[in-house]
Amino acid sequence: MCGIIGYTGSENVKDVLLDALELLEYRGYDSAGIAVKDETSHVTNVYKCAGRVSDLRAICDSKKILSACGIGHTRWATHGGVTDQNAHPHQQGKVTLVHNGIIENYRELIADYDLQEILHSETDSEVAAALLNHYYKGDPKEAIKKTVSKLKGTFALVILFEDQPDVIYSIRNVSPIVATICKEGAMLASDLTALCRFTNEYFVVPEYHILELHKDHVVLTDLNDNVVEPEFLSVDWELNSAGKNGYPFYMEKEIMEQPEAIRNTIKDRIVNGLPDFTSDGVPDSLFTDCDRICVVACGTAMHAGLVAQALVKSIVHVQMDVELASEFMYSDPVIDEKTLVIAVSQSGETIDTLEALKYAKRQGAKCLSVINVKGSSIARESDYVLYTAAGPEIAVASTKAYTTQLSVFYLVVAKMALLRGVYTEEQTKSFIAELERVPEVMQKVLEKRRDIHVIAKKILEAKDLFMIGRGLDYSILLEGSLKLKEVSYIHSEAYASGELKHGPIALITTNTPVVATVTQEKLMSKELSNIKEVKSRGADIVLFIKEALSGDLDTEYQVIKLPDMQDEFMVLPASVALQLLAYYVSSDKGFDVDKPRNLAKVVTVE
Numbered sequence: 001m002c003g004i005i006g007y008t009g010s011e012n013v014k015d016v017l018l019d020a021l022e023l024l025e026y027r028g029y030d031s032a033g034i035a036v037k038d039e040t041s042h043v044t045n046v047y048k049c050a051g052r053v054s055d056l057r058a059i060c061d062s063k064k065i066l067s068a069c070g071i072g073h074t075r076w077a078t079h080g081g082v083t084d085q086n087a088h089p090h091q092q093g094k095v096t097l098v099h100n101g102i103i104e105n106y107r108e109l110i111a112d113y114d115l116q117e118i119l120h121s122e123t124d125s126e127v128a129a130a131l132l133n134h135y136y137k138g139d140p141k142e143a144i145k146k147t148v149s150k151l152k153g154t155f156a157l158v159i160l161f162e163d164q165p166d167v168i169y170s171i172r173n174v175s176p177i178v179a180t181i182c183k184e185g186a187m188l189a190s191d192l193t194a195l196c197r198f199t200n201e202y203f204v205v206p207e208y209h210i211l212e213l214h215k216d217h218v219v220l221t222d223l224n225d226n227v228v229e230p231e232f233l234s235v236d237w238e239l240n241s242a243g244k245n246g247y248p249f250y251m252e253k254e255i256m257e258q259p260e261a262i263r264n265t266i267k268d269r270i271v272n273g274l275p276d277f278t279s280d281g282v283p284d285s286l287f288t289d290c291d292r293i294c295v296v297a298c299g300t301a302m303h304a305g306l307v308a309q310a311l312v313k314s315i316v317h318v319q320m321d322v323e324l325a326s327e328f329m330y331s332d333p334v335i336d337e338k339t340l341v342i343a344v345s346q347s348g349e350t351i352d353t354l355e356a357l358k359y360a361k362r363q364g365a366k367c368l369s370v371i372n373v374k375g376s377s378i379a380r381e382s383d384y385v386l387y388t389a390a391g392p393e394i395a396v397a398s399t400k401a402y403t404t405q406l407s408v409f410y411l412v413v414a415k416m417a418l419l420r421g422v423y424t425e426e427q428t429k430s431f432i433a434e435l436e437r438v439p440e441v442m443q444k445v446l447e448k449r450r451d452i453h454v455i456a457k458k459i460l461e462a463k464d465l466f467m468i469g470r471g472l473d474y475s476i477l478l479e480g481s482l483k484l485k486e487v488s489y490i491h492s493e494a495y496a497s498g499e500l501k502h503g504p505i506a507l508i509t510t511n512t513p514v515v516a517t518v519t520q521e522k523l524m525s526k527e528l529s530n531i532k533e534v535k536s537r538g539a540d541i542v543l544f545i546k547e548a549l550s551g552d553l554d555t556e557y558q559v560i561k562l563p564d565m566q567d568e569f570m571v572l573p574a575s576v577a578l579q580l581l582a583y584y585v586s587s588d589k590g591f592d593v594d595k596p597r598n599l600a601k602v603v604t605v606e
Contacts, residue, residue: 002027002028002073002074002075002076002088002098002099002100002190002600003020003021003024003025003026003027003028003072003073003074003100003189003190003191003194004024004071004072004073004098004100004156004158004177004188004189004190005017005020005021005024005071005072005073005187005188005189005190005194006070006071006072006158006168006170006187006188006189006213007020007069007070007071007168007185007186007187007213008068008069008070008166008167008168008185008186008213008214008215009068009069009184009185009186009187009215010068010184010185010215011068011184011185012065012067012068013034013036013065013067013068013069013070014034014036014060014065014067014070016184016187017034017036017070017071017072018034018053018056018057018060018072019197020072020189020194020197021034021053021056021072021073021074021194022053022054023193023194023197023394024074024189024190024191024193024194025052025053025074025595026394026395026396026594026595026600027074027076027190027191027600028074028075028076028077028600029052029053029074029075029076029595029600030050030075030076030077030082031048031049031050031051031074031075031077031082031083031084031086031087031088032048032049032051032052032053032055032056032072032073032074032075032087033046033047033048033049033056033072033073033087033088033089033098034046034047034048034056034060034070034071034072034073034089035047035070035071035072035089035091035096035098035160036065036067036069036070037067037068037069037070037160037165037166038066038067039066039067039068040066042162042163042165043162044091044096044160044162045065046089046091046096047059047060047063047065048073048084048087048088048089049084049087050082050083050084050086050087052595053074068166068185068215069160069165069166069167069168069215070160071089071096071097071098071158071159071160071168072089072098073087073088073089073098073099075087075088076600078102078124079102079106079122079123079124079125080121080122080123081122083121085120085121085122086121086122086123088123088125089160090120090121090123090125090126090128090129091129092118092126092129092130092132092133093133093136093162094133094136094161094162094163095129095132095133095136095159095160095161095162096129096159096160096162097125097128097129097132097157097158097159097160098125098157098158099124099125099128099155099156099157099158100155100156100175100190101153101154101155101156101173101174101175102124102153102154102155103124103125103127103128103151103152103153103155104152104153105150105151105152105153106124106127106128109127109131109150109151110127113130113131113134115127115130115131115134118130124153128147128151128155128157131147131150131151132144132147132157132159135147136161138163140159140161140164140167140169141169141210141221141225144157144159144169144171144210145210145223148171148173148208151173153173154173154174154175154351155171155172155173155174155175156170156171156172156173156175156176156177156190157170157171157172158170158177158188166214166215167212167213167214168186168188168212168213169210169211169212169213170188170205170210170211170213171205171208171209171210171211172205172207172208173207173208174207174351174354174377175190175349176190176191176204176349176376176377177189177190177204177205177211178190178191178192178195178202178203178204178205178375179202179203179205179211179213179218179230180195180198180199180201180202180203181216181217181218182198182199182201184198185215185216186213186214186215186216186217186218187213188205188211188213191347192235192373192392193392193394196235196392200234200235200236201232201233201234202232202233202234202235202375203230203231203232203233203375204231204233204375204376204380205220206220206222206228208222208223209221209222209223209228210222210223218230231375233374233375234374235374236389248587249395249583249587249593249594250393250394250395250594251395251397251399251487251583251593251594252583252587252593254393254394254395254399254400255399255400255446255576255579255580255583256446257390257391257400258399258400258403258404258439258442258446258576259438259439259440259442259443259446260439261388261389261390261391261400261403261404262403262404262407262438262439262442262572263439264389265388265389265390265404265407265408266407266408266411266435266436269411270411270432270436273428273429273432273433274414274418274425274428274429274432275411275412275414275415275418275428275432277386277411277415280384280385280386280387281384282368282384282386284415284419286340286366286368286384287340287412287415287416287419287420288416288419288420289338289366290318290338290339290340290366291318291319291338291339292318292319292320292321292338292339292340293312293318293319293320293321293339293340293341293342294320294321294322294323294333294335294339294340294341294342294360294365295308295309295320295321295322295323295341295342295343295344296323296324296325296328296341296342296343296344296353296356296357296360297322297324297325297343297344297345297350297353298324298325298326298345298350298352298353299398299482300346300398300401300402300479300482301344301345301346301350301353301370301398301401301402301405302322302324302325302344303402303475303478303479303482304344304370304402304405304406304409304479305322305342305344305409306322306475306478307406307409307472307475307476307571308320308322308342308406308409308412308413309321309322310471310472310475311409311410311413311568312413312416315413315417315422315423315568316413316416316417316420316422317422318416318420323356324352325343325350325352325353325355325356326352328352328356328359328360329355329356329359333360335359335360335363335364335365336363336364336365337364337365337366339360339363339365339366340365340366340367340368341357341360341361341365341366341367341368342367342368342369342370343356343357343367343368343369343370343371343378343382344369344370344371344405345369345370345371345372345376345378346371346372346373346390346393346398346401346405347371347372347373347376348369348371348372348373348376348377348378348379349373349376349377349378350378353378354377354378354381357369357378357381357382358381361381361383366383366384367381367382367383367384368382368383368384368385368386369381369382369384369385369386370385370386370388370405370408370409371385371386371387371388372387372388372390372393372401372404374387386408386412388401388404388405388407388408389404390404394594395593395594396486396594396595396596396599396600397483397486397487397582397593397594397596399483399579402479402575403442403572403575403576406571406572406575407435407438407572410431410435410569411432411435413431414428414431414432414435417431434565434566434568434569435569437565437569438565438569438572438573441563441565441569441572441573442572442573442576444563444573445562445563445573445576445577445580446576446580448560448577449580449584451560452560452577452580452581452584453580453584453588455542455558455560455581456580456581456584456585456588457584457588458513458540458542458558459490459513459540459542459585460585460588460589462490462513463490463491464490464491464492464493464507464512464513465484465490465491465492465493465512465513465514465515466492466493466494466495466504466507466508466512466513466514466515466534466539467480467481467492467493467494467495467514467515467516467517468494468495468496468497468500468514468515468516468527468530468531468534469494469496469497469516469517469518469527470496470497470498470520470523470526470527470530471520471523472519472520472567472568472570472571473516473517473518473519473520473523473527473574474494474495474496474497475571476517476519476571476574476575476578477494477515477517477578478494479575479578480494480515480517480574480575480578480579480581480582481493481494483578483579483582484578484581484582484585486582486596486599487582487583487585487586487591487593487596488582488585488586488589488591489591489596489597490585497516497526497527497530497531498526498530500530500533500534501533505533505534505537508534508537508538508539509537509538510537510538511538511539511540512534512538512539512540513539513540513542514531514534514539514540514541514542515542515543515544515578515581516530516531516541516542516543516544517543517544517545517574517578518531518543518544518545518546518549519544519545519546519549519562519567519570519571519574520567520570521546521548521549521567522567524549531543531557535556535557540558541556541557541558542557542558542560542581543557543558543559543560544560544562544574544577544578545559545560545561545562546561546562546564546565546567546570547561547562547563547564548564560577562574562577
């Protein structure tokens with residue numbers, strides 16, 4: 001969590017920092033700040049406030065800021081409340097820094113170094129600044145090495161020293177930092193999206209390496225002062241792809257981008273109509289030598305794993321478990337060398353998933369990750385990686401990352417079915433042909449968005465909302481319910497509809513909104529029966545149904561017909577419809593759809 005930016009170069013630093021912080025605001029938006037080196041006096045000036053980056057911009061626009069070197073931060077509060085004083089950057093003596101992560105031993109450091117009287121905030125981050133200033137005697141690297149040797153926890157530190165003009169220093173442990181050098185200067189950030197306006201080339205700062213950014217070059221050294229050549233990576237995102245492109249919110253833009261994102265994710269992994277992971281370097285043996293599969297993930301990524309679990313069990317007949325990454329290590333999981341562990345994360349930096357993956361590797365498991373960001377921590381920790389091609393996802397509520405993760409899982413299922421002899425080559429080609437139809441079918445759903453918007457208006461005032469379905473429909477609704485509660489703040493719960501009579505139906509009263517999906521032919525009659533049960537108790541029904549199954553429906557239902565696909569693939573068009581429902585409820589209620597309260601996009605602290 002928290003967004004970090006650093007820049008030194010030829011551009012006006014104020015605009016570079018503020019523009020980048022707006023792109024990084026999905027990582028935290030409780031407060032924001034920048035620190036800039038005055039070009040004349042070389043004094044480091046700090047401007048910060050509680051609130052959004054737009055509030056910070058208003059402050060900075062009222063100041064005359066002449067500088068080409070500075071650092072910035074947008075905060076998701078952990079230690080200390082949301083106040084101006086707790087906002088970053090923090091300044092102690094000749095040291096000004098921003099921090100992402102949690103320093104677990106900050107109380108001990110306050111006592112050991114007698115820092116209490118000089119601290120101005122409640123944060124662990126200012127403790128790091130004070131400790132660094134304590135050790136600083138004119139040699140930045142020596143001070144950094146001594147400081148980090150005392151820190152316990154996770155951190156990404158980005159530092160300005162008062163007497164080191166136009167140079168930015170950084171070091172990290174777990175919490176990510178990426179950097180680049182381009183014609184405008186040298187930059188670093190907590191996330192690639194802040195850099196991609198300038199370049200498609202970047203490198204990940206290795207853990208416990210000191211990075212120096214100069215205006216025209218970078219220097220990377222290990223803690224023994226050995227110079228290390230950065231390993232540059234490239235992404236195929238357009239340089240302007242992190243913008244809104246005319247949409248009012250990133251979430252809407254990203255929903256609309258899904259057909260192309262899925263097409264880009266699968267196209268190079270289909271050869272002669274069959275799934276092929278040769279270009280990813282993933283061997284066939286990975287899918288044949290395992291006795292069971294375990295997915296570790298959080299939130300939306302975990303919901304993608306639940307869909308994969310249903311497909312793997314029903315098609316491939318292999319045992320597959322889906323574990324909440326945050327609970328994984330504490331549940332004594334049964335993991336060994338015959339287990340394939342699949343870690344799923346949009347950013348590749350989700351701390352719970354990363355720690356779960358490390359645990360699995362210690363138990364001897366082979367590890368595959370499904371990630372959207374090259375060079376991310378989870379990708380580097382994995383034995384093999386399947387990258388999605390979602391491009392930058394800025395809205396906190398995930399949409400295109402989820403459906404591209406699903407598309408990768410469909411390829412994996414097809415590959416496993418073919419390799420294990422469950423599918424013939426012809427059956428596999430038929431399965432893949434249906435997957436290739438997904439972008440076209442998804443586009444048809446997007447063309448129905450005005451109809452979904454009309455339905456959304458009918459649930460704006462709901463305090464509680466329930467979603468019901470069976471089988472894959474239930475898996476879809478878990479994600480749909482999460483989307484709605486994330487962005488609209490309506491209390492929404494998804495239930496397997498067969499469980500209604502075991503308790504939840506007691507919550508159904510007159511005019512209670514109930515969203516149902518019916519996309520699986522073998523379960524249709526049971527699902528429609530469950531819908532009638534809640535309707536008879538006064539519920540208002542919103543029904544998303546596969547068009548071929550729609551037949552004669554109760555005219556009192558509010559119905560959206562979804563274009564036909566094979567039942568196993570209906571997850572994808574149904575997911576888009578539910579994303580649109582959540583989006584329109586939130587936007588019509590006047591909320592900031594992209595930045596729901598209390599949430600951040602990338603969870604890098606446990």
